[in-house]
Amino acid sequence: MFQHHLLLIYRNFKRYKSSFFINLIGLSTGLSCALMIYLWVNDEMQMDRFHHKDIYQVMENEHITEGIHTVDGTPGILAEAMVKEMPEVASAVTVSPTYWLGQSQVSVNNSPPVKAAGKFAGADFFKIFDYPLITGRADQVLKNNNTVVVSENLALKLFHTTDVIGKEFTWTNADVKSNRQALISGVFKNTPANSSDQFDFLISLDALFNISETYLKWGNYGPNTFFVLKKGANPVQFNAKLEGFLKSKGEKNISLFIRPFADGYLYNRFENGKVDGGRIDYVKLFSLIAVFILLIACINFMNLSTAKASRRLKEVGIKKVMGAQRASLILQYMAESLLLTILAVFVSLLVVELLLPQFNHIVGKELSLYYSPSLVLSLLAITIFTGLVSGSYPALYLSGLKPVAALKGKLNLSSGALWTRQGLVVFQFTLSVILIVGVFVIYKQIEYVQTKNQGYQKDNVIYFETEGKFRDNVNFAIDAVKKIPGVLDASSIDRELLGDLSYTFGDFSWEGRNPKEAIKFQRATVNSGLIETLGIKMASGRSFSNKFGADTSKIIINEAGIRVMRLSHPVGKTFTLWGKNFEIIGVIKDFHFESLHEPVKPMFLRYDPVGTNRVMVKIGPGKVKEVTDGLQKLSAAYNPGFNLNVKFLDQDFQSQYIAETRVSVLSRYFASIAVVISCLGLFGLAIFTAERRLKEIGIRKVLGASELNIVYTLSKDFAKPVFFAILIALPVSYVMTKYWLNTFAYRMELQLWYFLAAGMLALLIAWLTVGLQAIKAAGADPIQCLRDE
DSSP states (O other): OHHHHHHHHHHHHHHTHHHHHHHHHHHHHHHHHHHHHHHHHHHHHTTTOOOSSOEEEEEEEEEETTEEEEESOOBTTHHHHHHHHOTTEEEEEEEOOGGGEEEEEEESTTOOOEEEEEEEEOTTHHHHSOOOEEESOTTTTTTSTTEEEEEHHHHHHHHSSSOOTTOEEEEEOTTSSSOEEEEEEEEEOOOOTTOSOOOSEEEEHHHHHHHOGGGGSTTOBOSEEEEEEOTTOOHHHHHHHHTTGGGGGTOTTEEEEEEEGGGTTTOOOEETTEEOOSHHHHHHHHHHHHHHHHHHHHHHHHHHHHHTGGGGHHHHHHHHHTTOOHHHHHHHHHHHHHHHHHHHHHHHHHHHHHHHHHHHHHHTOOOOOOOOHHHHHHHHHHHHHHHHHHHHHHHHHHHTSOHHHHHHTOOOOOHHHHHHHHHHHHHHHHHHHHHHHHHHHHHHHHHHHHHSOOSSOOTTEEEEEOOHHHHHOHHHHHHHHHTSTTEEEEEEESSOTTTOOEEEESOEEETTOOTTOOOEEEEEEEOTTHHHHTTOOEEEEOOOOGGGSOOTTEEEEEHHHHHHHTOSSOTTOEEEETTEEEEEEEEEOOOOSSOTTSOOOOEEEEEOGGGOOEEEEEEOTTOHHHHHHHHHHHHHHHSTTOOOOOEEHHHHHHHTTHHHHHHHHHHHHHHHHHHHHHHHHHHHHHHHHHHHTHHHHHHHHHTTOOHHHHHHHHHHHHHHHHHHHHHHHHHHHHHHHHHHHTTOSSOOOOOHHHHHHHHHHHHHHHHHHHHHHHHHHHTSOHHHHHSOO
């Protein structure tokens, strides 16, 4: 019996080649998309899941006048206090964010320095996190002062061996004013690819406290705190207990809460102190797109299968007359569907192997088709799901035909069957229109982000971290840079301009300040000329300048800061900061030092050339290579042994929206694929309709109807399901795109034409798809149309 079914399936595939290949292309395309999305989603879901303990991270809610602002920075001594004062904590560790030492210079034995990413970490780091040690003991490697643990790669790069315990290690950073030495106490295996935190070395936490004792005080924030609870401790109860912990330390406007460390990668957006999504939104979005594309491909299979039903009527009738049970027929047609799906899976695996390098380039990952048990099970589940869904309706429909009507070749469709088929088309095009609208909106928002006035000039601005002699005398570096041909201006700042500014919370005042208001200021230490170099506009007053003598007792505040201060004429007034009085000499117009996801926050600029360590260079159009080459020569002359790492400000700007850019590119591809597969389904329905109305076409032609009239007659009915799909899709797509746009503090306005254009595009594509088949049917010989098949 099984061989008989296989023989029939083979004959049907061979007989209806066009349907077979259209189904195979549709299913394999849908499966390829679903498989690539599965690989991406699975990789996202596995980030930071390799740790075997339930690790928690302490987060802060800053209760300020403008609302609740959530950050991951905590006091540097919080971990130690939690272990001492909270019996539920088994161990805790303080760790600096990676970007603090993300661009460090490391060397050994006076060798040329190399770039490496580092972190400060407390003694219990390797007891909490599962980064295996090759050499060294987990409870000892970071216990002593000035010890460092290096990665396997860094050890091999510096020493060509991992037997490096006890050797001296020299490191420095733009934020550290001199070279620092440490003794290597261990080597850890390279951080795995599914770790969201990539680093090359860990410095004992005491080194941080030696550099800046401010982190030993409760009022200073920045490091991250991680911990593990003792067995039996309830995380919910502990969270409630920890919430007011800082109030006993004199911090009234800050509350603490905990989150699972592994959740930090996916759930990284907060609104008013509560989790409000993050990368998980894109995981859900593309998971839905994968399901939608698979469903569209399955519907395509259904439509093409039922479209060919009239050609298989006698086959069904003969089988039923010969005594075939309906269950047997259902089994045959389901087997046909499953076999086609299996073939499509093999084709899709080949397609994914070919396209995976390009897909990896788009998503910025290194995904591979590793046939792990979970992938094999997922493929099996997808195959069964696709085969059953795509084959269910044709199997039930064909097996339910009456034998007498089938032998006569009469296919009397019930209203339910017609509504089902049209409903499938409506569903297909509803999803397609939603995706088309999404593509429009994402593209327009990215365009809005790119073209919106940021308040500073990001084009033709490069910068580099000061090292060696440049670090010791930043003004000497600036003067030397200005002499390079092509340089228009240069100045310096203490941190990277975008997304890396420090902040201060509450240790400031001014005349008329309400002491009950909690206000947070972003801050930057700058040199004279920085405002002019970046093209930041002054709203009033003046910028820092050497023409007026020392400006170290002066300060400049942005418009957002003046608004929260409620000062009508701020220039000339006093701003008290950290117990010292500063004169407000100017107000700068608001500029976006964070992405457009965030509103412009209060900010002040403080003049202190010695405290700056990143030189910003404005260059003339077309002078990039000339200036960068000049900078390299300058560095080689004055800083031999230091590799100058030049960065571009516009690239930093683009990196803020890398997730949105990837979504934009992927959505265009997936929307196009969904529309193509939907058109294949509509094409199948057009074939079915043309076959059902052959005699009508013949009679109309005999009576003198033109081909154009017949094309119009056959096409007009197909506009109805597509039109209904548009009516359903537009309000749904409005809600979905509005939700996505709300993640931006600054966003473009939704325009009616986005939705109308998407609907008209879907309608036009549908008309073209149906029109081609209608033209073919209209050109048929009327004698052949009238002949009884």
